[in-house]
Amino acid sequence: MSKLVAIIGATGLQGGSVLKTLYASGKYRIRAITRNPDSDSAKALAEKYPGIELAQADLDDLVSLQRAFEDADIVFGMTDWNADIIARNRKGDLDAEYKQGKNIVDAAINASVKTLVLSVLDSLSKQSKGKYSDVTLFETKYKAGEYLLSNSDKIDGFTICLGAYMDNFIRAARISSEDSHTIEFWFPVEPTLRVPLIDTANDTGPVVEYILDHPEECRGKVQDVSCGYYEIQDMINAFTEATGKPARYVKIPYDSIPLPEVVQMYKCIEEFGSFCNRTEFIERNKKMGHKFTTPVEYWKNRGWTGPTQ
Ligand SMILES: NC(=O)c1ccc[n+]([C@@H]2O[C@H](COP(=O)([O-])OP(=O)(O)OC[C@H]3O[C@@H](n4cnc5c(N)ncnc54)[C@H](OP(=O)(O)O)[C@@H]3O)[C@@H](O)[C@H]2O)c1
Numbered sequence: 001m002s003k004l005v006a007i008i009g010a011t012g013l014q015g016g017s018v019l020k021t022l023y024a025s026g027k028y029r030i031r032a033i034t035r036n037p038d039s040d041s042a043k044a045l046a047e048k049y050p051g052i053e054l055a056q057a058d059l060d061d062l063v064s065l066q067r068a069f070e071d072a073d074i075v076f077g078m079t080d081w082n083a084d085i086i087a088r089n090r091k092g093d094l095d096a097e098y099k100q101g102k103n104i105v106d107a108a109i110n111a112s113v114k115t116l117v118l119s120v121l122d123s124l125s126k127q128s129k130g131k132y133s134d135v136t137l138f139e140t141k142y143k144a145g146e147y148l149l150s151n152s153d154k155i156d157g158f159t160i161c162l163g164a165y166m167d168n169f170i171r172a173a174r175i176s177s178e179d180s181h182t183i184e185f186w187f188p189v190e191p192t193l194r195v196p197l198i199d200t201a202n203d204t205g206p207v208v209e210y211i212l213d214h215p216e217e218c219r220g221k222v223q224d225v226s227c228g229y230y231e232i233q234d235m236i237n238a239f240t241e242a243t244g245k246p247a248r249y250v251k252i253p254y255d256s257i258p259l260p261e262v263v264q265m266y267k268c269i270e271e272f273g274s275f276c277n278r279t280e281f282i283e284r285n286k287k288m289g290h291k292f293t294t295p296v297e298y299w300k301n302r303g304w305t306g307p308t309q
Helices: 013-025 040-048 062-069 083-090 096-110 136-149 200-213 232-243 260-272 280-287 295-302
Strands: 003-008 028-034 053-056 074-077 115-120 156-162 173-175 183-187 194-198 223-225 228-231 247-251
Touching: 003 013, 013 028, 013 200, 028 040, 028 062, 040 053, 053 062, 062 096, 074 096, 083 096, 096 115, 096 136, 115 136, 115 200, 136 156, 136 260, 156 200, 183 232, 194 200, 200 223, 223 280, 228 232, 232 247, 232 295
Parallel strands: 003 028, 003 074, 028 053, 074 115, 115 156, 156 223, 183 247
Antiparallel strands: 173 183, 194 228
16 A cells, blocks of 8 residues: 655645645655645645545644544644744744644654654754844744654654745735836845745645655755745846736835844845755755746746736
8 A cells, every 4th residue: 555644734835735746646645634624725625636635633732633643654744933823922932833843743753653754944043153043933943853853763754944935025025106017026135135945835845755755865964945046136037027017126124024033034044044055955956857946937837917906
């Protein structure tokens, strides 16, 4: 019988990409995990991918995770730095997201899962030698990854690190108030900043599949998920190339950003770079037999030509 993969975040971007890729490979049985199997997005998954199982679990509930991992050979795990986690952080529970990541690891070990691929991020505190130490969305994921790897006697653990989502540019877009048709992209960093970009919904799964196919090569080395380093301005030029619409970069002041950890994140990336400046993934991508989405392809495939208001 083929191996059973349980996927956290299957209704979202990262997990959805893992589901899409592993389903298409035909090599795995798939269990999609969601907080609510009756939600429209969960039902849509079951309809789109006939034969997958849906299972209910919440990252805050170890027992529910353990149940959802039962009989699974492999788990893909991710945590979501969402409004609920931010609210808990504000109340002083800075480890709220770490606890969810730890629950994934503990539940997988308790359910005798063989392999866990966990989505993490780098420690910006370590990278900046303590200068930027409050970016909880990075630190908690890093800590969960370290916890997984410290349990290598109990579970075969692998970590992936996602680059900057190309989707972030959609969230940062505004219609210019000057001419009502130019699309402006608002960020607090220099437009020449180089970042590793990723079309998360399409290019996360292939890296996870590569890890499962090449465990010896990937064990012990975080696997970065990106099509390559680009300047922020390149993504904006690509928007115009793909859509024909005028676009410009707008540098906004740091004090217009409400979340202090996001300010620290941008400042750290400006000063110290992304992915701790790793480049090994570029050679790995070439070997993968998967064509990563470029910025122009992203905009063409997305079919999005700007905000409606
Ligand atoms: N934006 C970027 O550039 C960037 C870069 C690197 C990493 N990231 C990280 O990516 C993460 C978000 O991943 P994504 O984009 O794949 O998220 P997404 O598309 O917003 O989806 C979130 C997923 O998480 C699941 N989920 C959330 N809370 C859960 C809980 N308590 N229990 C079980 N499942 C839960 C949701 O499942 P249900 O709703 O079905 O339960 C959903 O499938 C964030 O932590 C962010 O920090 C972002």
